Amino acid sequence: MDIVAGIDIGGTKTKVGLVTKEGKCLKSTWFRTREYPDFEKYLDKLYATVKSLVNDYPEDLNVLGIGIGAPNASSRHGTIENASNLLWKGTVPILAKLQERISVPMKLMNDASAAALGEMLFGNAKGMKDFIVVTLGTGFGAGIVANGQLIDGYDGFAGELGHVDMTLGDGRLTGLGVRGGLEAYVSATGLKRTILFMMSKYMDESRFRSIAFNDLHGEDITKAAEEGDPIALKAFDYTADILGQALANFTAFSQPEAFFLLGGLIGSGKWITEPLKKYFNDYLLEVYKGKVKLMYSGMKGKTAAICGAAALIWEDHQ
């Protein structure tokens, strides 16, 4: 059976899986990225993981290629550059290095762009030609498709929308030092920062007054909203407001038919999506109103990112 290995490199976990033409993940596994600060050792581990997944599979598999999604990845150069969530600093030539170990077709792409390709091949964007996938996890990522093609940019770094400044230079700093950058507001981390901001601004009672920032988790904020915690509700409203405005701005750029939302922040469900719908529609220019859908990603579960990465190779076998 033909198969593609999909690899999703995240700040915490590296996920590896075997994906069929239909986007089904037959088998997957993961290991901790941070246990391999030495990049050569990381590659050895990555190679060993793919190899054992394929060898241990009960059927004979023909590996068509390896698709890799990673933060700050340049599809053009096959490198990861200055990724703030990874331990390897500077420019890491991951494709060239991995090719030394396995000789199959390989492609590397920004993780959000890989998610967009996965959505188009296997998910809810089938048949769409203009859409944007927005990943709201530790950071803020975007994969943009226009005219049925992924927008890569001149150098492979398109879609770094988490570092768009929404405040004319008068706001929070992102991990990359961008003042007012979207990611500092609209991400799982941004939501936590907003909890602190709301407690500084208002004197409402809140369960978060007795929880330290480092002990704060996204799920707690969702739970607090369900219990009517006013700080949690204000934080979701504030986050949805800024996200709605950002999506309205992005609409003015490429006018997508739909946005697909995924990632930890979207796991909060209606607490974020209900106010988001309202704000998005408020901010949308008249000419776009009623034409842009806000949708959940069709790539569900823990293997979504693996399937997205595998789509990089499956795209060439359609």
Place this chain on the structure above:
Amino acid sequence: MDIVAGIDIGGTKTKVGLVTKEGKCLKSTWFRTREYPDFEKYLDKLYATVKSLVNDYPEDLNVLGIGIGAPNASSRHGTIENASNLLWKGTVPILAKLQERISVPMKLMNDASAAALGEMLFGNAKGMKDFIVVTLGTGFGAGIVANGQLIDGYDGFAGELGHVDMTLGDGRLTGLGVRGGLEAYVSATGLKRTILFMMSKYMDESRFRSIAFNDLHGEDITKAAEEGDPIALKAFDYTADILGQALANFTAFSQPEAFFLLGGLIGSGKWITEPLKKYFNDYLLEVYKGKVKLMYSGMKGKTAAICGAAALIWEDHQ
């Protein structure tokens, strides 16, 4: 000789010309758009103008088609929708109506997108696959090319970047009522508004203290800057700051190889471009630094927009 008629519909003037395959405008003319508030009469005038240009030309011409650039144009529907600078309200089906009068291939596009296509076929973007044309006139327009294709958007309204809000809802209103919209700052009109703002903020002596807003012209602001007028210098610096930030934000979207700048505001030359270069580089994310060029448009003179419109048809005859 094969020829394409290019039409540029502006709030003030409608320009019509005959353009060769090489992008040379053989002959052109114009009439005042506002003299035809009745849309049918406007179309009659438009048809008569094209016809007489072709008939009066000393050689025999074979008209391959008509390309039209207009504000708020939907390439998909062949309509102009709610253009704030035009007298015809609602949705105007210009292509269908013009087809009733002349039966040749026709295409309609947002004026800034037409400018981008013109730049690619005839101007300074020859051979480039990822670039953005920014028009800074009465308003703020953008034509975006990625992967060698114009980004039209789902409904043909991509690139309305003048209505991107840069201030989290706390700024000036644009003509379309967008608070904090870029066009309210970065356009010929925006610069005039900034002159007032600077005189309200600072007490510097300035020639503009004795000139009313309605009597204020872009050229006067350039001249004042040349004479060292502190209000003019502050206004250019402020405008360049916001434009630099906006272009840095757009870079995060599609990572163009170059921005091409044109329009009245750019006519101010170094007073806007020198501070712009500095601010743009300051705001650019590390991963983009040194990779994005700021360039002047290669489409010069009064027929630039006509040639851009004609490029819509010439694109199909390359």
